[in-house]
Amino acid sequence: MSILAFLASAFLLSLLPAEAARSKYPPKSAILNPIFGPREVSGLLDGSVTVKCFYPQTTVNKHDRKYWCREATRSCHTVVSSNGYVAPGYQGRVAITDFPDQGVFLVNVSGLALADRGSYRCGLGLNNRALSFQVKLDVSEGPNVPEEAELFYVELQGSVTITCSFGQDYASTRKYLCKMEKSGCRNIIDTYGKVDDEYAGRILLSNENTAGSYSIMITQLGWQDAGLYLCGAGVYGESGETKEVDLHVYEGTDVPQGKHTVLGVKGGSVTIECHYDAKGRNSLKYWCKWRKNGCSRIIDSNGFVSDLYEGRVAMYDNPQNNTLTVILNRLADSDSGYYWCMTNENREKKTSKELKIVDGEPSLTGEEEVEASVGSPAQLACSYPCKYYSYEKYWCKWTRNGCTPVEASDQSHAELNVDCDKDNKTILLNFDDVALTDQGWYWCGVKHKGIYGETKAVQLRVSGGELHGESGRGFHAANQTPLPPARREMLPPRPLEEVVLARVPQRRHVTAASPSCSAGPSSLVLALVSVGGVFLILATVFAVYKYRQIKRSDLVSVGSYLTNISMSDFESAKEYGANDNACMKGTQETQIGGD
Known part of the structure; x- marks a missing residue:
């Protein structure tokens, strides 16, 4: 029997470390239980303790009974409740205070005695219901009590956001956050740039202004994130200091967040929606790109736009449905990564989205850059596929405060109109008389049932004038990324001869062997001018030569020169590659008057 007892004891001892480590984990029932409080509180003999218990801020919970009870074998005896009850022996030294707007109630126990040690519960409703959290109370004779874990109750x-401070002595020491597990404390993030894969894209570590202080923000919290953490300075288990952080996750109000991964096509666009709580309607909202050492702000609701994203990002806030929409176009491989929708409210959700860039072709196509001179016409074209035929299409002019729709009825620019060529499925934005104030970025896009879809950005450059004032702030050439010259479209005023000839109907036949056919009537004018110039030069040379010959000899008559020199002696212009009309054969020329 002694051998069996020894083996049993050894077996139980082998389980102690595992059980000790497992106690650091919140059990499944605790994760599913919306009530949360400290796992253990400590107080000095004759001193006091304050227990903070959290609950979801629903209407029912706000008005429900709150209580503090002491556990017995098969029940939990009420010590104090929000109904005004106080158990005998606790009058004058226990109180409960509810803060329904914050979803928390406090239990204060004073005059602590050694007999107060034990297990208690804070809860809502009836004592025998599961809506409660177990708290162990320890009373110490002093002189010190252990530091309690900082509690975080997150939906x-x-x-x-967790703030940790270790003083000036640790200003240059490694800072970190680790999560307690069976095998130790797993590193989540540190100041060396290491980030756990499960937290990539949704955690940030930032140094505070005070030396030795730093903050850690975690977003997109899930059930698996609940547990006990340590923030520290130094190396866990070897050097430095640590602080316990107890994080509890509860299922609160249902605020949809949509897909966590968004796919975008190179050269195309993406639309990202972020939902926020109604309490954050008036707060500052911004969108930033996550990096291991911070989150670089791209755009915010106050009109800020990063120079690197000028002309290709816009933000739309819809307070009616508490939705923030961000559109990013002209996508490149460098745009892949994690993005955060954030507000300046501490309790507000911070939404994390991962953007992945994939190969493919954008659905909206057209020129990326158009150039025009002041006073000349210009046209921006945007072609769309059949799948967008029934969608709402629009053109808008981009500014730092959004993209202002351009409509045909806009009286501020009477000669501006938007129409759609249904046959070619093209949306046209026409300028009859371009002004310098028109230069900038324009977007064509589609919407369906009020939801923004794909967009395409086109830059309009205007030359030939001087811009005064601030009306042209929509365009900043110094901040623009140069576009390939092959994608540019020049729209200068047409020459008079081209305008006249363009009115004559012609049948054009373009072949691969005649790449210059696209020049049209201007090629005819160029050929005639070239032949005339050659003829004038030869005539001048002939006159000079003739004059010198006359001076040298009187035996040569003028008539002999007239006889020996004629226009037939000149080579035909066609033998040198010229043509009356390079785009037409003789039988294809248009007859103007007569037979």
């Missing part, structure tokens, strides 16, 4: 898919 599912919400975010949390």
Whole structure:
């Protein structure tokens, strides 16, 4: 029997480390239980403790009974409740205070005695219901009590900011956050740039202004994130200091967040929606790109736009449905990564989205850059596929405060109109008389049932004038990324002869062997001018030569020169590659008057 007892004891001892480590984990029931409080509180003999218990801020919970009870074998005896009850022996030294707007109630126990040690529960409703959290109370004779873990009660898919401070002595020491597990404390993030894969794109570590202080923000919190963490300075288990952080995740109000991964095509666009709580309608909202050492702000609701994203990002806030829409176009491989929708509200959700760039062709096509001179006409074209035929199409002019729709009825620019060529499925934005104030970025896009879809950005450059004032701030040439020259379209005023000839109907036949056919009537004018110039030069040379010959000899008559020199002696212009009309054969020329 002694051998069996020894083996049993050894077996139980082998389980102690595992159980000790497992106690650091919140059990499944605790994750599913919306009530949360400290796992353990400590107080000095004759001193006091304050227990903070959290609950979801629903209407029912706000008005429900809150209580603090002491566990017995098969029940939990009420010590104090929000209904005004106080158990005998606790009058004058226990109180409960509810803060329904914050979703928290406090239990204060004073005059602590050694007999107060034990297990308690804070909860909502009836004592025998599961809506409660177990708290162990320890009373110490002093002189010190252990530091309690800092509690964080966060809604599912919400975010949390943890601040840790270790003083000037640790200003240059490695800072970190680790999560307690069976095998130790798993590193989540540190100041060396290491980030756990499960937290990539949704965690940030930032140094605070005070030396030795830093903050950690985690967003998109899930059930698996609940647990006990340590923030520290130094190396866990070897050097430095640590601080316990107890994080609880609960399922609160249902605020949809949509897909966490968004796919975009090179050269195309993406539309990202972020939902926020109604309480954050008046807060500053911004969109940033996540990096291991911070989140670079791209655009915010106050009109800020990063120079690197000028002309290709816009933000739309819809307070009616608490939705923030961000559109990013002209996508490149460098745009892949994690993006955060954020507000300046500490309790607000911070939404994380991953953008992946894939190969493919954008659905909206057209020129990326158009150039025009002041006073000349210009046209921006945007072609769309059949799948967008029933969608709402629009053109808008981009500014730092959004993209202002351009409509045919816009009286501020009477000669501006938008129409759609249904046959070619092309949306046209026409300028009859371009002004310098028209230069900038224009977007064509589609919408369906009020939801923004794909967009395409086109830059209009205007030359030939001087811009005064601030009306042309929509365009900043110094901040623009140069576009390939092959994608540019020049629209200068046409020459008079081209305008006249363009009115004559012609049948054009373009072949691969005649690449210059696209020149049209201007090729005819160029050929005639070239032949005339050659003839004038030869005539001048002939006159000079003739004059010198006359001076040298009187035996040569003028008539002999007239006899020996004629226009037939000149080579035909066609033998040198010229043509009356390079785009037409003789039988294809248009007859103007007569037979």
